[in-house]
Amino acid sequence: MTATRDIPKVELHLHLEGAAPPAFIAGLAQEKSVDLSGIFDDAGHYRYTDFNDFLRIYEAACTVLTGPQEFYRLTRAVLEQSAAHGVVYSETFLSPDFCGNCDPAAWAEYLAAIREAAEDAERADGIVLRGIITCIRHFGPEQAKRAALCAQETAGEFITGFGIAGDEMAGKPRDFRYSFDLAREAGLRLTAHAGEWGGAVSVRDAWRDLGVERIGHGVQAIDDLALVDELAEAGVVLECCPGSNVVLGVYPRWDAHPIEKLRARGVKVTVSTDDPPFFHTTMSAEYDRLAETFGWDADVFAEINRTALDAAFCDADTRARVAKRLESQDT
Numbered sequence: 001m002t003a004t005r006d007i008p009k010v011e012l013h014l015h016l017e018g019a020a021p022p023a024f025i026a027g028l029a030q031e032k033s034v035d036l037s038g039i040f041d042d043a044g045h046y047r048y049t050d051f052n053d054f055l056r057i058y059e060a061a062c063t064v065l066t067g068p069q070e071f072y073r074l075t076r077a078v079l080e081q082s083a084a085h086g087v088v089y090s091e092t093f094l095s096p097d098f099c100g101n102c103d104p105a106a107w108a109e110y111l112a113a114i115r116e117a118a119e120d121a122e123r124a125d126g127i128v129l130r131g132i133i134t135c136i137r138h139f140g141p142e143q144a145k146r147a148a149l150c151a152q153e154t155a156g157e158f159i160t161g162f163g164i165a166g167d168e169m170a171g172k173p174r175d176f177r178y179s180f181d182l183a184r185e186a187g188l189r190l191t192a193h194a195g196e197w198g199g200a201v202s203v204r205d206a207w208r209d210l211g212v213e214r215i216g217h218g219v220q221a222i223d224d225l226a227l228v229d230e231l232a233e234a235g236v237v238l239e240c241c242p243g244s245n246v247v248l249g250v251y252p253r254w255d256a257h258p259i260e261k262l263r264a265r266g267v268k269v270t271v272s273t274d275d276p277p278f279f280h281t282t283m284s285a286e287y288d289r290l291a292e293t294f295g296w297d298a299d300v301f302a303e304i305n306r307t308a309l310d311a312a313f314c315d316a317d318t319r320a321r322v323a324k325r326l327e328s329q330d331t
């Protein structure tokens with residue numbers, strides 16, 4: 001098989017701030033004289049104990065991402081990494097909460113910087129980026145409406161989706177229906193984190209109550225085979241991030257991860273890194289582990305990438321352009 005690094009890849013589930021290399025955040029902290037030493041271990045990696053602590057450290061790292069220029073630099077750094085691992089098309093979660101606290105005018109400026117970085121990265125590395133505005137579940141439904149208003153105002157060629165991340169145990173999907181309805185009416189495609197922590201019922205709730213076409217993670221659907229069959233039948237796409245799930249302890253080992261069982265039962269699964277430096281992963285590392293653990297070969301990876309591209313929230317011209325890169329098997 002071609003080295004996994006050289007397989008052209010489509011990644012659908014990547015948090016922009018969560019992809020910030022620790023050295024990048026440490027550098028910004030130094031520039032701004034902010035003491036963030038507590039969020040790193042002795043080796044300079046992010047340090048956290050469990051999922052809630054991960055969210056806390058994540059938000060602490062975001063405190064030095066204070067302006068559009070920081071997001072320009074972040075976007076370039078992240079896309080350079082992604083492209084180096086064969087990613088030709090990426091969708092990134094963007095949270096206006098971390099970009100001027102959901103103020104629409106501030107958000108427009110942050111977004112302009114992110115888009116400029118995406119255009120420069122496309123010219124430099126050939127990687128195509130689209131953005132999914134993401135509200136944060138544990139910030140509550142009122143704050144989510146503010147994020148949704150930012151989404152509504154900036155929906156278009158680059159901002160193509162709306163979603164929800166954060167603590168899945170906080171509130172219910174239906175609490176966020178207003179925001180999802182607003183985003184849908186603005187023409188945005190929808191995804192929601194579910195079934196990472198909240199079990200199969202959380203997947204069902206997000207799918208039914210928010211009308212999403214993709215589920216972030218969704219892997220705990222495996223505990224309800226009737227639901228698995230319904231997801232397969234309806235063509236709902238799961239944005240699986242196995243390395244993230246293993247490091248955060250959703251599953252104890254790679255061979256206990258349900259991605260292959262879900263695929264074998266007909267569910268559309270895709271592969272992403274979620275927050276790569278937090279989980280010491282890359283897209284090639286994910287592919288290596290999937291090949292090693294489940295025997296996935298070039299044909300399976302081609303199928304996964306085709307599924308991801310079909311489910312991508314981009315326009316038809318972009319999809320056709322990226323499809324050519326996938327077919328060429330040449331990053």
Ligand code: ADE
Pocket residue numbers: 015018058165166167168193196244274275
């Ligand atoms: N935000 C960043 N990474 C996340 C994850 N794995 N689950 C929920 N929210 C997140």
Ligand code: ZN
Pocket residue numbers: 013015165193216274
């Ligand atoms: Zn995620």
